[in-house]
Amino acid sequence: MRFQPLDLFATALPADKRASVYQSTKATHEKRTKLLFEQFADPNRLRQRAGEIKQHAIENLDAYLPAVEKKLQANGVQVHWASTAEVACETVLGIMRARKATKMVKAKTMVSEEIELADFLGRHGIEALETDLGEFIVQIDHDHPSHIVRPIIHKNRREIAQSFEREGLGAYDDDPQVITTRARHFLRQKYLQADVGLTGANFISAESGRMVLVTNEGNSRFCLAATKCHIALIGIEKIVPRDSDLALLINLLGRSGTAQDLTVYTEFISGPKSSEQPDGPEEMHVIFVDNGRTEVLASDCREILRCIRCGACLNVCPVYRQASGHAYRSVYPGPVGAVLSPILMGSRFAEKADLPKASSLCGACHEVCPVNIPIPDLLLRLRHRAKEEGVAAPGTPPMGAWALLASQPMAWRAALFGGKAMDYLPRSLLPIPALHAWEEKRTLPAWRGGEFRKWLKKRPGVKPR
Amino acid sequence: MATCLCDAFYDDVAVATVEVLEHLGLEVGFSEAQTCCGQPAFNGGDWDASRKVVRHTVRTFAGEDPVIVPSGSCAAMLFHGAPLEFEKERDRDEVGQLGRRTWELADFIVNGLGVKTWPGRYEATVAFHCSCHSRGTMSGEAALALLTSIAGTRILPFGEGEQCCGFGGTFSVAFPHVSAAMGELKLEHIRAVSPDVLVSADMSCLMHLGGLAAKEGKPVRTLHVAQVLRDALNYKGASSG
Ligand code: SF4
Numbered sequence: 225m226r227f228q229p230l231d232l233f234a235t236a237l238p239a240d241k242r243a244s245v246y247q248s249t250k251a252t253h254e255k256r257t258k259l260l261f262e263q264f265a266d267p268n269r270l271r272q273r274a275g276e277i278k279q280h281a282i283e284n285l286d287a288y289l290p291a292v293e294k295k296l297q298a299n300g301v302q303v304h305w306a307s308t309a310e311v312a313c314e315t316v317l318g319i320m321r322a323r324k325a326t327k328m329v330k331a332k333t334m335v336s337e338e339i340e341l342a343d344f345l346g347r348h349g350i351e352a353l354e355t356d357l358g359e360f361i362v363q364i365d366h367d368h369p370s371h372i373v374r375p376i377i378h379k380n381r382r383e384i385a386q387s388f389e390r391e392g393l394g395a396y397d398d399d400p401q402v403i404t405t406r407a408r409h410f411l412r413q414k415y416l417q418a419d420v421g422l423t424g425a426n427f428i429s430a431e432s433g434r435m436v437l438v439t440n441e442g443n444s445r446f447c448l449a450a451t452k453c454h455i456a457l458i459g460i461e462k463i464v465p466r467d468s469d470l471a472l473l474i475n476l477l478g479r480s481g482t483a484q485d486l487t488v489y490t491e492f493i494s495g496p497k498s499s500e501q502p503d504g505p506e507e508m509h510v511i512f513v514d515n516g517r518t519e520v521l522a523s524d525c526r527e528i529l530r531c532i533r534c535g536a537c538l539n540v541c542p543v544y545r546q547a548s549g550h551a552y553r554s555v556y557p558g559p560v561g562a563v564l565s566p567i568l569m570g571s572r573f574a575e576k577a578d579l580p581k582a583s584s585l586c587g588a589c590h591e592v593c594p595v596n597i598p599i600p601d602l603l604l605r606l607r608h609r610a611k612e613e614g615v616a617a618p619g620t621p622p623m624g625a626w627a628l629l630a631s632q633p634m635a636w637r638a639a640l641f642g643g644k645a646m647d648y649l650p651r652s653l654l655p656i657p658a659l660h661a662w663e664e665k666r667t668l669p670a671w672r673g674g675e676f677r678k679w680l681k682k683r684p685g686v687k688p689r
Numbered sequence: 690m691a692t693c694l695c696d697a698f699y700d701d702v703a704v705a706t707v708e709v710l711e712h713l714g715l716e717v718g719f720s721e722a723q724t725c726c727g728q729p730a731f732n733g734g735d736w737d738a739s740r741k742v743v744r745h746t747v748r749t750f751a752g753e754d755p756v757i758v759p760s761g762s763c764a765a766m767l768f769h770g771a772p773l774e775f776e777k778e779r780d781r782d783e784v785g786q787l788g789r790r791t792w793e794l795a796d797f798i799v800n801g802l803g804v805k806t807w808p809g810r811y812e813a814t815v816a817f818h819c820s821c822h823s824r825g826t827m828s829g830e831a832a833l834a835l836l837t838s839i840a841g842t843r844i845l846p847f848g849e850g851e852q853c854c855g856f857g858g859t860f861s862v863a864f865p866h867v868s869a870a871m872g873e874l875k876l877e878h879i880r881a882v883s884p885d886v887l888v889s890a891d892m893s894c895l896m897h898l899g900g901l902a903a904k905e906g907k908p909v910r911t912l913h914v915a916q917v918l919r920d921a922l923n924y925k926g927a928s929s930g
Contacts, residue, residue: 585732585858587822588852688720
């Protein structure tokens, strides 16, 4: 029997890892729900409203993108467009080379993971250092983030202490306080040495060109304190129409993602430093990244572009909790990743077409999503696409025989009664194909095919139709 | 609509549904031609196959009468899933029309008929598993309101009630390990409150949870909401449980 790769990965996951992913996602989810429902009379209305704003924005990107470009240029920002990951990486490299810069400090940005920027720059002799603690640990371990908000949710502090010792950051000590202090000391000098600071953006307003960056460690501020040049890498779907939209979205982001009223730092940046400002980058570049996003926009799953990367759907997802992030073999794991990752593969969709199936369609993700993305519907559409494109997958048996029976009442009734009379299970009748896989873990109830219909016959009150 | 699971395994749930509806003074009709709501193929991505079954269901249930289903999952297939796979089909209006008059049983009793309390008596402590297909609908609350109102019935809340049981149709066989682990977690929470009976509005969840528990050799007693409502009506005094 072949199993789905995600199912096998989950089975092989060490129990302590599963437990720590489960505990921390569960805690964040529960705190999130408590906060939202305590503080707002109708949080679901807020989620709907935020979803409408983002949906409007992505459906009108053709108007908002030129608008934001104009604003940014007026603010003194150089704007670049990157259609693919390669173009985005090359653009960053070009800016670095023009400045003869060799050192970059990076804040956490998922789009840089997506385009594998740090590795690319490394190959070109440029040090691109992660300054978010989690991302820093991922980087020194040559690992990958397993959660979009908490990259090292799969690591415990003993592993981190070992990595620090290996990297010469001090003798083994797994006290979290010690770990953070050591990272801070190490990163401090790096901030001072770097020429360029790179960040993402959580939102950017088309009205003003103002971008918003939220962090809890303040590292993005350090990235932009001593460096002379700021590069912001921004997915084209991060645009919102107006500054006033930010109020709602920022209110939802912190609460949904990390169960905080507001992240510790919320920065608004609209351009390089002005002449009155004492410090800050003198040069600022915004690189808008497409990398498959217009393809998503053209698909019947465009709602996923509303995503504000809060991670709430990962936290609540029972499959993510069992399997952890690496099981999704993608930069974006969990429910959002199960939708986004296969589409972002473009013509290689089939390679990740199993991900939309890794869901019981329980809908918990939709229920928590701050921009109200109907994730289960999108997963279903992608399953349909996989079927249309003839992608084979273990454990998903063909439904042809069943459909034939279920649209022919005579045959259906014959199978129901026949099974009972001859004491066998008409397998093609059941909504649970692959019965052997079912029975490995669970018993089947006794076959009672046709019993209800027999009872009805003796019941004069019930009208045949 | 009886659903294929009740047709094949859980005839007593369908019987209880008829008895409950008749108790409410309704005339129940049953079409012998009915089969399944089309969900298995829909969830599997085989929308051609699913649409075939849905079209059959639309024909079978033609008319204006409300269609009552003792399953949140099959009901949601008809009012949410089917319209999704028929978005671009020429007969989408007929599908939408059926969806708009399809109700999950408890939702129908409470929000359709306005019946908010249930007579009779049922002596038991109940763990109520709110099935996932009732998210975003009124079904979960409706079932809970009815159960809570029954004399002698005590609802025992348990941990992580909002989490899925792990069934998910084909998911349960394509991802058996994750599915079973989800079910185990649910059972752990349920066993922690030691209910007399585990109740849900969906037999699919109960088939999965009950099947897991039985395989482990630690069976759990399961009942559909309709069975509890019917048993409450049939209460004759004397014994309990
Ligand atoms: S899909 Fe929704 S819940 Fe998931 S990360 Fe994006 S915004 Fe958050």
